[in-house]
Amino acid sequence: MSPAAANTSWPPAEGESSKNALVLREIHVSFPRPDGPFPVLRGFSLAVALGEAVGLVGPSGCGKTTVLRVAAGLLRPERGEVRVRGKPPRGQVAYLPQGDSLLPWRTALGNVLAALEVDGPVSPQARKTALELFSRFGLSGFERSFPRELSGGMRQRVALLRAFLARRELLLLDEPLGALDALTRAALQDWLAEALRFFPRTVVLVTHDVEEALLLCDRVLVLSPRPAQILREIRPATPRPRPRGSPEVQTLRLQVLSALAQQAHGQSG
Amino acid sequence: MDKVARHAQAALLVLGLLALWEGSCWLFRLPVYVLPAPSRIFTTFIRDLPLLLDHAAVTLLEVALGLGIGAAVGIVVAFLAFYIRPLGQALTPFLVGSQVVPIFAVAPLLVLWFGYGIWPKVAVAAMITFFPLAINLLDGLRSVPLELLEFFQALGAREGKLLRLVRVPAALPFLLSGLRVGATLALVGATIGEWVGASRGLGYLMIQANARLRMDRVFAAVLLLTLLGVGLFGLLGVLERLFPRRR
Numbered sequence: 001m002s003p004a005a006a007n008t009s010w011p012p013a014e015g016e017s018s019k020n021a022l023v024l025r026e027i028h029v030s031f032p033r034p035d036g037p038f039p040v041l042r043g044f045s046l047a048v049a050l051g052e053a054v055g056l057v058g059p060s061g062c063g064k065t066t067v068l069r070v071a072a073g074l075l076r077p078e079r080g081e082v083r084v085r086g087k088p089p090r091g092q093v094a095y096l097p098q099g100d101s102l103l104p105w106r107t108a109l110g111n112v113l114a115a116l117e118v119d120g121p122v123s124p125q126a127r128k129t130a131l132e133l134f135s136r137f138g139l140s141g142f143e144r145s146f147p148r149e150l151s152g153g154m155r156q157r158v159a160l161l162r163a164f165l166a167r168r169e170l171l172l173l174d175e176p177l178g179a180l181d182a183l184t185r186a187a188l189q190d191w192l193a194e195a196l197r198f199f200p201r202t203v204v205l206v207t208h209d210v211e212e213a214l215l216l217c218d219r220v221l222v223l224s225p226r227p228a229q230i231l232r233e234i235r236p237a238t239p240r241p242r243p244r245g246s247p248e249v250q251t252l253r254l255q256v257l258s259a260l261a262q263q264a265h266g267q268s269g
Numbered sequence: 270m271d272k273v274a275r276h277a278q279a280a281l282l283v284l285g286l287l288a289l290w291e292g293s294c295w296l297f298r299l300p301v302y303v304l305p306a307p308s309r310i311f312t313t314f315i316r317d318l319p320l321l322l323d324h325a326a327v328t329l330l331e332v333a334l335g336l337g338i339g340a341a342v343g344i345v346v347a348f349l350a351f352y353i354r355p356l357g358q359a360l361t362p363f364l365v366g367s368q369v370v371p372i373f374a375v376a377p378l379l380v381l382w383f384g385y386g387i388w389p390k391v392a393v394a395a396m397i398t399f400f401p402l403a404i405n406l407l408d409g410l411r412s413v414p415l416e417l418l419e420f421f422q423a424l425g426a427r428e429g430k431l432l433r434l435v436r437v438p439a440a441l442p443f444l445l446s447g448l449r450v451g452a453t454l455a456l457v458g459a460t461i462g463e464w465v466g467a468s469r470g471l472g473y474l475m476i477q478a479n480a481r482l483r484m485d486r487v488f489a490a491v492l493l494l495t496l497l498g499v500g501l502f503g504l505l506g507v508l509e510r511l512f513p514r515r516r
């Protein structure tokens with residue numbers, strides 16, 4: 001894709017680049033396989049408004065992680081445009097990868113400060129702020145613990161705090177609570193809602209927990225199996241975060257699940 | 270408790286073998302030039318200690334120089350092979366294949382090229398250090414988990430930052446274990462280099478003693494070499510424990 005070709009179609013309309021924190025347009029991605037290219041995204045498009053929280057749910061292997069990696073500028077699509085606040089994405093995105101992404105040789109505090117070190121030396125003031133946030137976000141006493149010494153829930157709190165402290169407008173979270181047991185996950189969902197109140201961000205949250213997306217997001221997108229397409233868009237009427245077990249969340253949850261099930265059925269039948 | 274018992278078992282076994290050795294020497298009246306008794310080796314070791322240490326200093330110098338040069342070249346080559354993809358692809362089979370080449374067998378050639386001084390021994394030690402270290406470090410650099418890197422890449426970290434924050438600390442334990450493997454082998458390599466041709470060093474001392482049928486002195490030198498090897502291994506082990514593979 002030449003930059004010149006990109007410029008002819010971009011920006012499409014006055015205002016769109018300023019009101020959208022993230023725009024993905026007609027993204028094509030395929031991975032090379034011995035038996036030929038393996039298409040994962042074929043014309044995937046998504047726009048996320050500034051300050052919006054969007055949930056992505058879909059069958060595993062449909063391309064959710066690929067969407068986030070493209071949006072973070074980590075994976076160059078074969079075709080299509082990626083814009084974060086109207087510019088190329090690299091350097092503007094706090095991306096929390098799926099799985100354990102903390103540096104095992106650094107303490108919890110060291111990991112959080114590593115995010116700041118990307119932008120330059122860490123001032124004593126920034127360090128003090130980070131320490132205050134540890135106690136504010138339920139991590140006091142764990143500053144000097146290594147990741148392997150922390151429970152799964154504590155590790156994810158550190159990983160999320162690190163992503164918030166990185167001070168990027170766009171936050172991409174890839175199944176951040178996916179490895180946790182149900183009780184810990186519920187606690188961390190409340191924690192994440194609180195963190196988002198404290199650090200307002202534009203969020204794309206990939207999750208396999210439909211309820212989680214409905215609790216925390218303004219909009220939930222149901223994706224098809226690979227190559228991922230947006231099957232349904234669900235906008236709860238009430239503002240986020242929503243109380244767990246509210247009738248609205250429960251009704252919408254069933255809707256999303258049936259959309260996912262229909263798709264799975266369509267695939268096998 | 271279990272560990273103590275196992276250590277005691279090992280110690281007993283060693284003591285038993287030594288006793289058997291000592292007993293056989295007395296029983297069969299074995300001459301020193303065939304097989305000296307452990308007690309004889311030990312007294313020779315104590316008596317000859319100044320001489321042994323004198324030669325050990327030379328061997329250690331060769332090992333230290335060899336380790337330093339081998340490690341420096343190994344680090345540079347591993348990073349080049351990591352960053353320059355075609356070079357890495359070309360080097361990998363060579364590096365892996367080199368593991369089965371008996372570098373000790375090259376020692377006579379090196380003596381031929383570099384003469385009788387310390388340099389052929391340094392070269393053997395350096396070569397022995399270089400290969401396992403380069404392979405290990407390259408492996409370490411290549412196996413840094415993607416999810417560790419991508420968080421920083423998305424934030425816009427350049428390669429220098431990625432190196433400092435992620436790649437080097439992640440690969441450090443690999444480098445140290447390569448160095449540990451290299452260090453003990455380098456000691457053997459330097460000694461063999463001295464067998465081939467030298468005027469000083471523990472290997473030279475062994476050859477001299479051997480020619481004069483002073484097997485007790487040969488064994489005393491072997492004992493010191495063993496102690497030095499264990500010491501070197503332990504020293505690098507301490508270093509390794511400071512930067513463990515925390516995964």
Ligand SMILES: Nc1ncnc2c1ncn2[C@@H]1O[C@H](COP(=O)(O)OP(=O)(O)O)[C@@H](O)[C@H]1O
Pocket residue numbers: 031032038040059060061062063064065066067226
């Ligand atoms: N780097 C890669 N190389 C080859 N195939 C890949 C790669 N990354 C992802 N894939 C494949 O692309 C598909 C979508 O992957 P991913 O985006 O991780 O799905 P999801 O996150 O929705 O589970 C999967 O079938 C996966 O095997």
Ligand SMILES: [Mg+2]
Pocket residue numbers: 064065066098174
């Ligand atoms: Mg995924």
